[in-house]
Structure formats: C-alpha cells, structure tokens
Amino acid sequence: MLLSWMMMKMMDPAMDEIMAKMLTEDYPDNPFLLVTVAEKLSPRAVMEAAIRAELGKELTRPLGSPVVLSPWDKILLNPKQLFQLPTEDYTKVTTKTVIGPNAKRPLTLETPIMITGMSYGGSLSLPMKVALAKGASMAGTATNTGESAVTDEERQAARLLVGQYHRGGMLSGQEQLGMLDAIEIQLGQGAWGGAVDEPMRSEQIGRHLQKAWKLEKGQDATVYSRMPGKSTSQDYIQMINKMKAQYDVPIGVKIAGTDYIEYELAVIAQTQADYIVVDGSEGGTAVANPTLQDNVGLPTFHTLVRTVDWLTQQNLRDRFSVIVTGGMTTPGHFLKALALGADAIYIGTIALMAAMHTQVAKTLPQAPPSQMALYTGKMTDKLDVDKAARHLTNFLTSCMIEMQLAVQAVGKTAFKELDRTDLVTVDKNLAEFAGIRYAGSQREVQLPGIGQVNEQYQSPSLQLQ
Structure with missing residues (x-):
C-alpha cells in the first residue's frame, strides 16, 4: 500500500x-x-x-496479415426444426474425410481439419513440429512438413504425414518421398502472394537443420520462386504426372489464390494429381513481408468458391479433392468452407495458439509467444511438447463436437453431405457470387387449397422452392 x-x-x-x-x-x-x-x-x-x-x-512479419477480407461472418448455416427434423443423434454425424479417393493409398482422416505446412527451420522449431504431429495424430488427422525435409522426429510423431515437394529441394528423392502418406507439390502460398525467393543465411541454420537439409557447413538455403529446372507449364505437368506414376499415395498441388485462379487450375487439370490445395491471402507465415501479406493475392473465401465452381463447370470436381487454407480459425469457418465445396481445411496459426495455450505465460511479458514456436525463437526450449500436443488435440476435439452439433441442426448425417443449400447470406452480392440464398428474399410454398404463403413448414404434399 x-x-x-x-x-x-x-x-x-x-x-x-x-x-x-x-x-x-x-x-x-x-x-x-x-x-x-x-x-x-x-x-x-x-x-x-x-x-x-x-x-x-524488408520486414518479416510472423503469423500472417491482419487484413481479413473473407466474409465468413456474413454467411450463416440453415438449421431445420419442423418442416424437416434435425438429425436424431449428433454423435453419429460422420466426420471421416478421404483425400485422393482414387489413389492406390488414399489419405483417410477422422476429421477434415488438418495441420497445414509450417516448415521445420524456415518456420517452426523442431519441438513445435513434434508437438503438432503428436496432437494431430491423437485427433486422427494429418500434419504437414511444409517447405522442409522429413525428420525422424516428426515422422515418428505423426501417424499421417503430408510432405511438401517444394521449390527449395530439401524434401526430394525416394528415401524422403517414400516415407509420406501424401505428397504435396508446393508451387506457392497465400501469405507470400504466390511464389517468391525465400533465402535463409547459413548462420541462421543450426547443425540439426543443416543435416536434415543436407547442406554443407556455411551453405545458405533458398526456396526459389519456381522449381529449379522448370521453365514452362508443360514441365510442371510432366513432373506431376511422373510423380503420380512413381508413388501410390495421393499426389497434390498447392497454389496461392489469385485472380488468375482458373488459369492455374486449367494447368493442374492436365495432370493426374489427386488433390488441389488453394491458399488464400489471409494465410499465415513465419517470415513473409507485410507488402506481400497485405496487398497480393485473393481472399480465401473467393479463392475457394471460384475453385469449386470452375472444377464443377468443367466436370472435374470428382477428379480432385479440394483442401482450402488461409486464415480460418473457428468451427464455423470450417463448416462454411465444407458447405462451399471443400473436402478438408488446413489450419496453421490457430493451431499454434491452441498448442501453446497457457504456456505463452513462459514468454510474456519479456517476449511474444512466437519466440517459443519459431525456429529463430529465443525460448523454444521452454515448450512442453506433450502438453502442447494435448492442448492441440483438445482444440480439435472441441471443434469436431461443435461441428457435429451444427450438422445435426441442419439435418445432415455427415460432414461430406454439407452443400450450399445449407447456407444463407445477408449480402446480396455474396449470394449471387457464391450461389447461395439471400436472406432478404422470402421463400414461397404452395399449400393445397390455400395458395402461396411464406414457407414455414413442410408435409409430403408441400412443394418447396
């Protein structure tokens, strides 16, 4: 006092x-x-x-852009109560998701929520990568190597591991690719506005990472804007098809969302790939600069809608699984993405926040929590890996239960049954763009002997519009 x-x-x-x-x-x-x-x-x-x-x-802003242009909050799910009844038991709502069902060894997940590509070294510390792998495994889903190599530690911790064959070459060759449950050819990402050079100086690369990336002492590492040796779209088509012929696991292609998205998809459509990952501009990253994060690319919502619509128009939707990523953080976001046509969702920044949970107190107020998660962080040794894994599992489990309850409310029995008829928007332009109902227009129903009235209920004799 x-x-x-x-x-x-x-x-x-x-x-x-x-x-x-x-x-x-x-x-x-x-x-x-x-x-x-x-x-x-x-x-x-x-x-x-x-x-x-x-x-x-140039600045390097971790965890992505504060500019969020995807209008998730203007879209709502449509519950059913009387004219159709809700699903009887929410616990029986099926959550299983299959990526690349036509592959010889499809990727089968207990949840459509996956951990996105955040690389060991270029992004996260090894303890955090192991924590994410353990947490994802306990929740029945997959994690992703990001633009790095497969390490023994991450492979042992992950029941299902997606590996990125990327523009830096750290993950390549039969020894590495043969250890994966899915291969993702990474040609760009949302937070970088697509693909640009990403250099890393040798003094930033520790001994363990140097060995994982097969670098000589004093050698820098660079993720390039394009795959080395590839100079045309046809080169990429041949590369993807060659990889598909070599491996039984699903082969995917990851691209950033841009206003040229249909052009990019037209190239992928000429390949034998099993799935496509589209990454919106709200995606996170460890080191991209603010100009790329805030000003380049297409929002996640618009990227997803245009991707699904184009594939559908070209009668290609059944050929490719679609995974969407970029700034989605809540069960509501995940459900709306599924209803718009995604097969699965990658999450990154929100997964890190959930994993660190109360452990952020170990860094505050001296440093931000990112210092415990990033490879270049000064407090990476403070992370309790098992505790982080448990908290990530709890987060994913919580999301799944809330999603099952919402699917029960709309009267469906499986996540994969969601479609755009389960959505409504308060924005007329969004309704027109995404092909979903506008909440400001009344539905009409024909009642026998009465005529048209506002749609309120349904019996076998009602004709709904």
Whole structure:
C-alpha cells in the first residue's frame, strides 16, 4: 500500500502537466497529436514505419496479415426444426474425410481439419513440429512438413504425414518421398502472394537443420520462386504426372489464390494429381513481408468458391479433392468452407495458439509467444511438447463436437453431405457470387387449397422452392 501511494504521488505532477498540455496547447505542441496521427495512419503503419526506419531492410512479419477480407461472418448455416427434423443423434454425424479417393493409398482422416505446412527451420522449431504431429495424430488427422525435409522426429510423431515437394529441394528423392502418406507439390502460398525467393543465411541454420537439409557447413538455403529446372507449364505437368506414376499415395498441388485462379487450375487439370490445395491471402507465415501479406493475392473465401465452381463447370470436381487454407480459425469457418465445396481445411496459426495455450505465460511479458514456436525463437526450449500436443488435440476435439452439433441442426448425417443449400447470406452480392440464398428474399410454398404463403413448414404434399 505504501509503495502504491508513493508511486501515485510521484506520477501525479507528471500527469497533471500532460493533461494540462493536452487540454490547452495548440496541436503542434500537443502530445495528443500522436493519437490523431495514429488514427490517420493506423498504429500498425506507425510501428512498421519505425521498424523500417531502424532496420533499412524488408520486414518479416510472423503469423500472417491482419487484413481479413473473407466474409465468413456474413454467411450463416440453415438449421431445420419442423418442416424437416434435425438429425436424431449428433454423435453419429460422420466426420471421416478421404483425400485422393482414387489413389492406390488414399489419405483417410477422422476429421477434415488438418495441420497445414509450417516448415521445420524456415518456420517452426523442431519441438513445435513434434508437438503438432503428436496432437494431430491423437485427433486422427494429418500434419504437414511444409517447405522442409522429413525428420525422424516428426515422422515418428505423426501417424499421417503430408510432405511438401517444394521449390527449395530439401524434401526430394525416394528415401524422403517414400516415407509420406501424401505428397504435396508446393508451387506457392497465400501469405507470400504466390511464389517468391525465400533465402535463409547459413548462420541462421543450426547443425540439426543443416543435416536434415543436407547442406554443407556455411551453405545458405533458398526456396526459389519456381522449381529449379522448370521453365514452362508443360514441365510442371510432366513432373506431376511422373510423380503420380512413381508413388501410390495421393499426389497434390498447392497454389496461392489469385485472380488468375482458373488459369492455374486449367494447368493442374492436365495432370493426374489427386488433390488441389488453394491458399488464400489471409494465410499465415513465419517470415513473409507485410507488402506481400497485405496487398497480393485473393481472399480465401473467393479463392475457394471460384475453385469449386470452375472444377464443377468443367466436370472435374470428382477428379480432385479440394483442401482450402488461409486464415480460418473457428468451427464455423470450417463448416462454411465444407458447405462451399471443400473436402478438408488446413489450419496453421490457430493451431499454434491452441498448442501453446497457457504456456505463452513462459514468454510474456519479456517476449511474444512466437519466440517459443519459431525456429529463430529465443525460448523454444521452454515448450512442453506433450502438453502442447494435448492442448492441440483438445482444440480439435472441441471443434469436431461443435461441428457435429451444427450438422445435426441442419439435418445432415455427415460432414461430406454439407452443400450450399445449407447456407444463407445477408449480402446480396455474396449470394449471387457464391450461389447461395439471400436472406432478404422470402421463400414461397404452395399449400393445397390455400395458395402461396411464406414457407414455414413442410408435409409430403408441400412443394418447396
């Protein structure tokens, strides 16, 4: 109490002076000017300008862009109560998902929620990668190597492991590719606005990572903007088909969402790939710069709708499983993506938050929680791997139960039964774009002997529109 009283007495004169200046001085000499500047420029722009002024190089903002343009909150699920009844038992709602059903060894998941590609070294620490693998395995789903190599630690922890054959070459060859449950040819990602060079200096690469990536001492590593040796679209088509011929597991292609999405899909359609991953601009990352994150690419929602629509129009929807990723964080987001046509959803940043859970207290207030998760973090040794895995499993389990309850409410018996008739939007433009009902227009129903009235219920003799 005495210390608190002393601090207040010491602060009182300073606060009096500040308040007097803010209430009496003209703006050029008024400290409140900082507030108006922040309102004009945004606090983020002010802080990033200061960091740029200090460093004189491109910024690397972890965990993705704050700019979220996907209108998930303007879309709602359609429950049924009387004219059709809800599903009787939510626990019997089927959650199983199959990626690449036409492959010799399809990827069968207990949940459509998967852990996205976050690489060991380029993104996350090895302890965090192991935690994600363990948590995903306990929940019956897959994790992804990201732009790295298959390590013994991650492979042993993951029941189902998707590996990215990527533009850096760290994961390649029969020894590595033969250990995977699905192969994902990574040609771009949303947070990078597609594909650009991603260099990593040798001094940032530890001994264990150097061995995993098969680098010489002092050798830098680079993920390039294109696959080395590939100069045409036809080169990629041949590469994908060759890989499909070599391996029994599903072969996928990952691309970032852009306004050229149909052009990119037209190339993939000429391959024998089993699945397509589309990554919206809200996707996270460890090191992409703010300009790419905030200003390049297409939002996840628009990317997914256009992907599914194009495949459907070309009679190709049954040939390819579709996985969507990029900024989705809640069971509601996941359900809406499934109803729009996705077969599965990759999550990243929200999975990290769930895994770290209360362990973030180990870093705060000295450092942000990212210092416990990133490869370059200074507190990676503080992560309790088993505890992180349990919390990730709990998060995925919680999401699944909430999703089953919502599917019960709409009267379906399986996640894969969801479609756009289960959605409604309050935005007329969204309704037209996504082919879902606009909430501002009434439904009509024909009742025998009465005529048209607002749709309220259904019997066998009703004709619904």
